[in-house]
Amino acid sequence: MTAKRRLLDxxxxxxxxxxxxxxxxxxxVRDAEPTATQHRDWAEQRATEQLITGRHNTQTxxxxxxxxxxxxxxxxxxxxTWDLLMMLGTCVDPTDGALGAASQLVHVxxxxxxxxxxxVTDEDLLLAALVHDLGKVLLLTDEDPANVVCMNRxxxxxxxxxxxxxxxQWNHDEFAYMRLVDVVPxxxxxxxxxxxxxxxxxDPYLATSEREFADRYHxxxxxxxxxxxxxxxxxxxxxxxxxxxxxxxxxxxxxI
Ligand SMILES: [Fe+2]
Ligand SMILES: [Fe+2]
Numbered sequence: 212m213t214a215k216r217r218l219l220d221x222x223x224x225x226x227x228x229x230x231x232x233x234x235x236x237x238x239x240v241r242d243a244e245p246t247a248t249q250h251r252d253w254a255e256q257r258a259t260e261q262l263i264t265g266r267h268n269t270q271t272x273x274x275x276x277x278x279x280x281x282x283x284x285x286x287x288x289x290x291x292t293w294d295l296l297m298m299l300g301t302c303v304d305p306t307d308g309a310l311g312a313a314s315q316l317v318h319v320x321x322x323x324x325x326x327x328x329x330x331v332t333d334e335d336l337l338l339a340a341l342v343h344d345l346g347k348v349l350l351l352t353d354e355d356p357a358n359v360v361c362m363n364r365x366x367x368x369x370x371x372x373x374x375x376x377x378x379x380q381w382n383h384d385e386f387a388y389m390r391l392v393d394v395v396p397x398x399x400x401x402x403x404x405x406x407x408x409x410x411x412x413x414d415p416y417l418a419t420s421e422r423e424f425a426d427r428y429h430x431x432x433x434x435x436x437x438x439x440x441x442x443x444x445x446x447x448x449x450x451x452x453x454x455x456x457x458x459x460x461x462x463x464x465x466x467i
Contacts, residue, residue: 253308256308256311257308259305259306260305260306260308263305263306263356263357263360263361264306264357264361265357266355266357267357267358267360267361267380267382268361268380270357270358270366270380270381271366272366272367272378274358274381275366275378275379275380275381275385278358278381278385279381279385279389282385282386282389283389285466285467286348286349286352286467287348287467288466288467289464289465289466289467290464290465290466290467291463291464292457292461292462292463292464292465293454293457293463295345295348295465295467296316296319296341296342296345296450296457297316297450298348298351299314299315299316299318299319299344299345299347299348300314300315300316300317301314301351302314302315302316302344302347302348302350302351303315303350304318304347304350304360305350305356305360306356306360306361307360307440308442309437309440309441309442310440310441310442311442312442313441313442315344315347316450317445317446318344318439318440319340319341319343319344319450320446320448320449320450321439321440321441321444321446322340322435322436322439323337323340323341323446323448323453324439324446324447324448325435325438325439326340326435327448331435334456334460335396335398335399335428336428336431336432336435337453337456338395338399338456338460338461339399339402339403339406339428339432340432340435340436341453341456341457342387342391342395342399342403342461343384343387343402343403343406343432343436344383344387345383345387345390345391345467346359346382346383346384346385346386346387346388346390346403347359347360347383348467349383349386358381358382359382359383359386360382360383361380361382361407362407362408362409363379363380363381363382363384363405363407363408363412364379364380364408364412365377365378365379365408365412365415365416366378366379366380368416369416370415370416371415371416371417371418372416372418373416373417373418373420373421374401374404374405374413374416374417374418374421377416379405379408382407383407384403384404384405384406384407384408385404387403388400388403388404390465390466390467391403391465392404394461394462394465395460395461398424398427398428401424401428401429402428402429402432405429406429406432406433406436409433410425410429410430410433413425413429
C-alpha cells in the first residue's frame with residue numbers, strides 16, 4: 212500500500228462519522244464530471260446513512276438489554292456454517308458508503324486479500340476476517356438496520372474497568388458474538404464483539420490485562436476491516452480458498 216493510500220484511508224476512518232469520504236481519482240477520469248445519477252445516488256446514500264446512524268446513536272442501555280434478550284432466541288435455527296457465509300453475499304450495509312453496493316461477502320474477501328498481501332499468517336486473524344460480520348445476516352430480517360449496522364461506542368461502564376463490564380451500543384457485533392463465543396478462541400470472540408468500536412473509543416475501558424488483546428488484535432484488525440474497503444476493487448481471493456480453514460476451525464453447523 213502506498214503512503215498516499217495509507218494517508219487517505221486513515222483520514223477516511225476519521226471522517227466516517229461526519230459522513231464524508233475522500234477518494235483519489237485516477238488521472239484518466241479526473242476530468243470526468245459526475246453524472247446526474249451519481250449525484251442523486253450519493254445524496255441518497257448520505258441521507259440514508261445519516262438517518263440510520265441517528266437512530267443508532269439514540270440507543271439506551273435499556274435498548275441494548277432488550278435487543279440482547281430478543282436475540283437469545285434463534286432467528287433461523289441451525290444452518291450449515293458455509294451456507295451462512297454465503298448469505299453474506301446477499302447482505303449490503305445501507306450505511307457503508309465506502310463499500311457502496313458491494314456485498315458483505317465481497318467485504319470479507321477484501322479484508323482477507325489485504326491481510327494476505329501484508330503477509331498475515333496468524334490464523335486467528337484470518338478466522339476473524341471470515342466471521343466478524345456474520346451478524347449482518349440480521350439485515351435479511353425485519354430488524355431496524357439501526358440495530359444491525361453503524362459504529363459502536365460505550366454508553367455505560369467504568370473506564371479502566373475492563374471490556375466486559377462496559378455496555379456498548381448494539382449491532383451485528385453482539386449478535387455474532389452471542390452465536391460464536393463458544394466456538395472460537397477468546398481473542399477472536401472479543402474481536403467479533405468489539406470490531407465496530409474505534410480503537411480510541413475502546414482504549415479507555417480496557418483493563419490492564421486486555422491491553423495485549425488491543426495491541427495484538429483489535430488495533431490491527433480494525434485497520435484491515437476499515438482500510439480494505441472499496442466500492443471498486445474486485446477481490447482477487449476466492450471464498451473457496453478458505454473452505455479448509457472454515458472446516459478446521461468452525462463447527463459444520465451453527466445455530467443462528
Ligand atoms: Fe462489522
Ligand atoms: Fe467488516
